[in-house]
Amino acid sequence: MELTEKEQAILDGKEGPVLQKLMRSVVDYGNMFGATRLADIDHGGHFLMSMGLGFIKPIYDMLDEIIGAGLKCDRPFTMNPRPRDVKYFKVNPLQNLVFSILYKKQGYLESQLRAIGLRDPDAFSCTCYLPEVGNCPRQGAILAWSESSAVVYANSVLGARTNRNSGGIDFFMNVLGKTPVFDLLTDEGRKATWNIDVRCTKRPNAQLLGSAIGMKVMGDVPYITGLDKFLGNDLNGEVTGYLKDLGAASASNGAVGLYHVENLTPEAKAAGKKLLVQGFKTYIIDDAELDRIYQAYPVMWHRKSPSICFIGCPHLNIQQLNDWTNRLHAALGGNKVKVKTVFLAAPPVVAAFKKQGEIYEKFLEIGAILTSICPIMHLANPLVSPAVVTSSNKLRTYTDARFFLDDDLLPIIVSGKIGGEK
Ligand code: F3S
Numbered sequence: 001m002e003l004t005e006k007e008q009a010i011l012d013g014k015e016g017p018v019l020q021k022l023m024r025s026v027v028d029y030g031n032m033f034g035a036t037r038l039a040d041i042d043h044g045g046h047f048l049m050s051m052g053l054g055f056i057k058p059i060y061d062m063l064d065e066i067i068g069a070g071l072k073c074d075r076p077f078t079m080n081p082r083p084r085d086v087k088y089f090k091v092n093p094l095q096n097l098v099f100s101i102l103y104k105k106q107g108y109l110e111s112q113l114r115a116i117g118l119r120d121p122d123a124f125s126c127t128c129y130l131p132e133v134g135n136c137p138r139q140g141a142i143l144a145w146s147e148s149s150a151v152v153y154a155n156s157v158l159g160a161r162t163n164r165n166s167g168g169i170d171f172f173m174n175v176l177g178k179t180p181v182f183d184l185l186t187d188e189g190r191k192a193t194w195n196i197d198v199r200c201t202k203r204p205n206a207q208l209l210g211s212a213i214g215m216k217v218m219g220d221v222p223y224i225t226g227l228d229k230f231l232g233n234d235l236n237g238e239v240t241g242y243l244k245d246l247g248a249a250s251a252s253n254g255a256v257g258l259y260h261v262e263n264l265t266p267e268a269k270a271a272g273k274k275l276l277v278q279g280f281k282t283y284i285i286d287d288a289e290l291d292r293i294y295q296a297y298p299v300m301w302h303r304k305s306p307s308i309c310f311i312g313c314p315h316l317n318i319q320q321l322n323d324w325t326n327r328l329h330a331a332l333g334g335n336k337v338k339v340k341t342v343f344l345a346a347p348p349v350v351a352a353f354k355k356q357g358e359i360y361e362k363f364l365e366i367g368a369i370l371t372s373i374c375p376i377m378h379l380a381n382p383l384v385s386p387a388v389v390t391s392s393n394k395l396r397t398y399t400d401a402r403f404f405l406d407d408d409l410l411p412i413i414v415s416g417k418i419g420g421e422k
Helices: 005-011 017-032 057-068 093-102 106-115 148-156 169-176 206-217 237-253 266-275 287-296 318-332 347-355 358-366 393-398 406-415
Strands: 038-040 178-180 192-198 222-225 276-285 308-316 340-345 369-371 388-390
Touching: 005 017, 017 038, 017 057, 017 169, 017 178, 057 106, 057 169, 148 237, 169 178, 192 206, 206 222, 206 237, 206 276, 206 287, 206 393, 222 266, 222 276, 237 308, 237 318, 237 393, 266 276, 276 287, 308 318, 308 393, 308 406, 318 340, 318 347, 318 358, 318 406, 340 347, 347 358, 347 369, 388 393, 388 406
Parallel strands: 192 222, 192 276, 308 340, 308 388, 340 369
Antiparallel strands: 038 178
């Protein structure tokens, strides 16, 4: 990899041993992936290491070393969700005890994050890019983000450029303000090797479509045709919510870091089918293919009554919160949810939702919980029942949760039973 004079000086230790170590790690990492040079990062980071687990001491030591050297990230950054919410999502005393042990370093981690440039004390959500949260890069911005759902959104919907970085190296890059140029940072790496030809008769469920794409293309870049017919050409709140969920499913059921949607996402709008490489492969998705995938998901538990329902992994945007509230309110007809139902959204989105007045009143009437945690971190507690239902394919992938399409989930929440049995 070619380095500038200044980068080489850091690598030679002329700016201190800690910066030297960071540069050594980033350069080795870049070389491993065939990077040609380092690019300047020009937008704040977003990182996944938001849970203060007791056993990841090397992470705390590493952050202490960075802070001790008087270093911090170039720009303010945001973090993935917190693992717990003791105010709005209460658990029983035994579960609480296990959480206290499991995440015993949470306070310490958060003090470290503030010291190295956390954007604000409540900057904890995987949907950092929503306008209410404000970590929203412009098209073409160079980033070094981790958290797969945020990475795929930034690349695909916003047209920014970041690789799928892992926890640890993401901090190093953002302290240095440099990221290696390879893969999704290059024009070539952003070209599509797959054409996903959507031939459904109605708008496909975003989570199911993302899952199908991810399982087929794995880490490749797909170019999706036939979807603009259902989504239109505007990136409004409803469409971006859809693309958020599609991307998260493709990034977790596969390893997609970027997708293009013909006539909709910024690079596809600008370049169209020129984004497809010669000799691209094609995957046709129709109603039958999506149904085959839905039916093939493993059933991890067989209770008639689920213990909890999570909606919003990744976190909901405000339009999705409003839509779910309205749908559930109408379906319940004045009753309260029969399954403990948890809506998940970023703290500033929750605040904006509450300010809306009437719709928040409706939300209070249905008896659901509204919080900003990550459900996967919640389910890491062995005393929490795994009998979870969800509309999130990512949550299904990483836990024993059972995935249901929105229309199938609604009667479960209303009746408390799978299959709607009384
Ligand atoms: Fe976000 Fe946690 Fe789901 S980070 S995408 S709520 S697994």
